Amino acid sequence: MKINTKEFKHCDMVSIEGRVDSSSAPxxxxxxxxxxxxxxxxxxxxxxxxxxxxSAGFRALLASQRVxxxxxxxxxxxxxxxxxxxxxxxxxxxxxLFRTYGDPLEAVGSL
Amino acid sequence: MxxxxxxxxFDVLDxxxxxxxxxxxxxxxxxxxxxxxxxxxxxxxxxxxxxxYQGRLDGKFDVGCEFRxxxxxxxxxxxxxxxxxxxxxxxxLKADLSDRKIxxxxxxxxxxxxxxxxxxxxxxxxxxxxxxxxG
Numbered sequence: 001m002k003i004n005t006k007e008f009k010h011c012d013m014v015s016i017e018g019r020v021d022s023s024s025a026p027x028x029x030x031x032x033x034x035x036x037x038x039x040x041x042x043x044x045x046x047x048x049x050x051x052x053x054x055s056a057g058f059r060a061l062l063a064s065q066r067v068x069x070x071x072x073x074x075x076x077x078x079x080x081x082x083x084x085x086x087x088x089x090x091x092x093x094x095x096x097l098f099r100t101y102g103d104p105l106e107a108v109g110s111l
Numbered sequence: 112m113x114x115x116x117x118x119x120x121f122d123v124l125d126x127x128x129x130x131x132x133x134x135x136x137x138x139x140x141x142x143x144x145x146x147x148x149x150x151x152x153x154x155x156x157x158x159x160x161x162x163x164y165q166g167r168l169d170g171k172f173d174v175g176c177e178f179r180x181x182x183x184x185x186x187x188x189x190x191x192x193x194x195x196x197x198x199x200x201x202x203x204l205k206a207d208l209s210d211r212k213i214x215x216x217x218x219x220x221x222x223x224x225x226x227x228x229x230x231x232x233x234x235x236x237x238x239x240x241x242x243x244x245x246g
Contacts, residue, residue, distance in 0.1 A: 021128075022157040023121035052128070052146075054153045055216040084146040091223045092216055093204025 003031045011042035011074075011111040013104060017049035020057035028057060032064040032076075041067070041074025042111040046104040048080035058092055065097060075099070079107040112177035112186070119160045119170030119191070127156050131176055131185060138178035140245060147224040148183060148243050154217035155187050155239055163191030163237060182226070182244040190236040 001024040002017040012035045020028055035043055045061065061076060068074040078100045081089065089095055101107035115130055117123040128149040135145045156174065164170035172189035202215045222228050227242040 019125070021121070021124045021153055022160070023124055052149070054124075054150060054157065055220055056157065058216060084143065087143070088146075088150060088220065091220060093202075 001027060003028060005031060005035060007040075008044075008108050011044055011108060012038075012040045013044040013046055013108060015046040015049065015104075019052040020050070020060075021052070021054045022056040025054075025056035025060050029060040029063065032060065036064065036067055043068060043074070043076045044079055044101075044104060044107040044111065045076060046079050046107075047082060047085065048104065050082060050085060053085050053088070055092065058089070058094060062094070062097065074111075077101060077107050077110060079104040112175045112184075114173050114175040116171055116173050117156070118168065119164040119172065119189075120168050121157070121160060123160075124153050124156060127174055128153055130174060134176040134178070135183055135243075138183055138245065140183065140243070144243060144245070148185070151221045151224040151241055151243075152185055152187075154221050155185075155241065158194065158217055159187055159189045159191065159237075159239075162194045163189045165192065167191070181246075182242045185241045185243075187239040188236050193232050193237050194230075 001019055004015045006013045014031055014035065016028065032043065043064065065076045068076050076098060078098050080103065081100055101110065113134065117127060131152045132145055132149050135148045140148065159172050170189065170191055172187060175186040177184045202219050221241065225241040226244045229240045231238050
């Protein structure tokens with residue numbers, strides 16, 4: 001798994017490439033925590049290069065969403081969620097906890 | 112049944128997904144089902160590593176895979192602490208963000224993704240059996 005963080009005017013974009021499981025999820029949490037640590041609470045998670053995500057990745061996203069939504073100061077939104085991952089998200093009942101966008105730049109514009 | 116032994120560390124998960132993915136594709140499952148089988152097995156193995164071995168890195172567990180009577184049978188046999196998934200509460204998927212529990216999701220996904228999930232304590236160890244039927 002590779003993670004790349006890019007700064008925009010009103011938000012940061014965290015792009016995940018490859019596979020997120022119990023082994024790599026701590027790295028994702030670390031990247032999200034680093035953004036939050038700067039005081040940036042509006043985060044786009046770009047999943048266009050994501051191949052796989054287990055519940056360990058879901059938990060990392062959920063934990064960040066909690067912190068970002070606190071005091072209505074921001075939120076985590078998801079962009080370009082691959083079909084298989086979207087299906088697992090739906091099973092886990094995560095769909096209503098995250099706004100999703102078809103395109104990462106559209107997601108950036110929404111924040 | 113083809114069986115592979117793995118160590119109780121999270122970095123084996125990639126190999127476990129490859130192993131069951133290969134078996135599922137070989138049995139003719141479509142890509143959606145292959146993903147489901149890989150995800151369910153990953154969740155099961157993650158639970159073994161996290162709960163049965165509780166962070167011990169020297170544990171070993173076997174993953175078995177066999178296609179029989181129209182279904183792919185996946186078994187995980189470990190020798191760690193007995194762990195009964197039926198004792199884990201189902202996550203409340205309707206709970207809002209602040210109330211959403213963070214555990215139990217892996218087992219919930221296993222049950223949703225597979226047609227059968229059974230857990231038993233045998234003389235050989237803790238045995239989890241999952242079945243995914245084709246079509």
